Amino acid sequence: MRFAGIIVGTVMAGLLLALLGLSRLLVPKGMLPELEMREVEVTALPEPPPPPPEEPSPEAPPPPPSLTQISDVPDPTRVPVPKADIPMDLETPVDSFFTDIEPAPLPKPVVRQAPPTPRTPTPTRSTPKPPPAPVAKSYYNVGELDGTPRLLRHGSAAFPSSLARRGVTQGTVVFEIQLSERGSVSIRRTVSATHQELVTAARRVAASARFTAPTRQGRPVKAVMRWPITIRK
Numbered sequence: 001m002r003f004a005g006i007i008v009g010t011v012m013a014g015l016l017l018a019l020l021g022l023s024r025l026l027v028p029k030g031m032l033p034e035l036e037m038r039e040v041e042v043t044a045l046p047e048p049p050p051p052p053p054e055e056p057s058p059e060a061p062p063p064p065p066s067l068t069q070i071s072d073v074p075d076p077t078r079v080p081v082p083k084a085d086i087p088m089d090l091e092t093p094v095d096s097f098f099t100d101i102e103p104a105p106l107p108k109p110v111v112r113q114a115p116p117t118p119r120t121p122t123p124t125r126s127t128p129k130p131p132p133a134p135v136a137k138s139y140y141n142v143g144e145l146d147g148t149p150r151l152l153r154h155g156s157a158a159f160p161s162s163l164a165r166r167g168v169t170q171g172t173v174v175f176e177i178q179l180s181e182r183g184s185v186s187i188r189r190t191v192s193a194t195h196q197e198l199v200t201a202a203r204r205v206a207a208s209a210r211f212t213a214p215t216r217q218g219r220p221v222k223a224v225m226r227w228p229i230t231i232r233k
Contacts, residue, residue, distance in 0.1 A: 139222040146215045155208035157201035159233040170232040171195045173202035181220035183211040202229040
């Protein structure tokens with residue numbers, strides 16, 4: 001099939017070439033244009049006419065007047081001043097001008113005096129006062145002591161039966177106490193209590209209690225502190 005297609009294409013191309021050749025042979029000779037050769041004559045151009053005569057140039061305008069000529073023209077805005085016929089002698093002495101009235105004296109300048117500067121008093125040297133001696137307190141807080149006093153002993157008390165019947169097994173009472181120089185305890189006030197029935201029992205515990213002596217700078221002093229007392233069944 002492939003060779004057949006090639007052969008068919010070749011035959012068709014040959015036929016087309018043959019048709020083109022026949023079409024050129026069949027064209028009549030009369031239809032072709034004939035070229036005619038003619039001679040060309042060269043003619044010379046006529047000479048141009050002569051130019052018209054030049055017209056005389058107009059006269060040039062006169063030059064503008066000079067400055068000297070302008071200054072001679074009188075100015076209508078100026079007032080004419082008559083001239084003296086007698087020439088003036090500039091070297092003639094002129095008498096000084098005098099009047100019979102004496103001039104008024106000039107006013108005296110007013111001098112303003114500055115106000116006096118106030119004098120600053122000289123500070124007197126005063127002897128510095130010695131610092132006041134520290135006032136001894138009647139008692140000190142725990143933070144002002146050399147250390148927190150330690151509990152040495154305390155009393156005993158029975159747990160209230162009224163609280164035990166209600167199922168309460170323990171409670172806490174906080175006292176504000178004052179310690180002496182030897183560490184003995186005195187109750188100042190009751191700060192708080194979980195149960196009011198425990199206040200009496202807590203007082204019995206604190207009555208016979210003893211702490212180490214509170215000191216400040218190595219010296220025994222009185223102190224105030226809070227002491228929580230817990231009582232159990």
